Amino acid sequence: MPNHTPRPGSPVRGSKTGKPIMALFDLLGRNWALGIIWQLSQQPMTFRHLQDSCESVSPSVLNRRIKELRESGLLERGDAGYQLSDTGQELFQLLAPLGNWSTHWAVLQVENTTEPTSSNT
Amino acid sequence: MPNHTPRPGSPVRGSKTGKPIMALFDLLGRNWALGIIWQLSQQPMTFRHLQDSCESVSPSVLNRRIKELRESGLLERGDAGYQLSDTGQELFQLLAPLGNWSTHWAVLQVENTTEPTSSNT
DNA sequence: CTCCGTTGCTATCATTTGTGTAGCGCGCTA
DNA sequence: TAGCGCGCTACACAAATGATAGCAACGGAG
DSSP states (O other), rough: OOOOOOTTSBBTTTTTSSOHHHHHHHTTTSSTTHHHHHHHHOOOOHHHHHHSSSSSSHHHHHHHHHHHHHTSSSSSEEEEEEEEEEHHHHHHHHHHHHHHHHHHHHHHHHHHOOOSSOOOO | OOOOOOTTSBBBBSSSSHHHHHHHHHHTTSHHHHHHHHHHHHHOOHHHHHHSSSSOOOOHHHHHHHHHHTTTSSEETTTTEEEEOOHHHHHHHHHHHHHHHHHHHHHHHHHHOOOOSSOOO
């Protein structure tokens, strides 16, 4: 079982030091992890609803991410399904600005895409 | 070549809508992407130096991440090697708080690890 | 009770991604 | 010329992910 939830203090994928920030990056740097947190920040969701929100995430991966996020204390089960824990809410507060920034970034990307050569009329 | 740099506005891994936030999450949710940004935020680095900073990243992956981050406008080449672009700096400003929070999170994790049963004195 | 739909979740397997190692071509210095 | 470090590539193997099918449990309707 080479796949384990990254924990600060213990070696993680690519980091033997276990620096908290690296453990966090290992946890969040897995497919759909950030997306799941993002979706759950809006409202608690059932497993299947979460699956629908993340358009095409397979149940195997979703289940793995949920398990990891639960073990990391970011996510928990409630009456309405899965939801962010207090810790998860804290994290989301830090992540939230990425929403606006990403649209700003999108504009820059489109500019660079539509204007490969920029120094003319 | 199924591996392409996620761009806002075009379908990304797991998101056909191409919502900017999802494209960003797709980009950052790849192994070492966040770590590379984190390392480069401290100082520009050469390819090999970056490889050492990220303890065991293989050159193939590092090269891929660099290419993706460059195409995304977050990273560029300078005299001292690779460095964050202005856009990349912007992003890092938003990510920076994660550094402190991750240590806070680490404390919570350790508490839960050392006290598996919590409902006593 | 059976039937039906929904739930969370697992099993399986093909595809994609990452790892680890070796090494190339280049430019520089001596 | 030889030696060095540079960015980067090639290759084979391991790991993670994607996609699909399906199970057991629960609740409500009949």
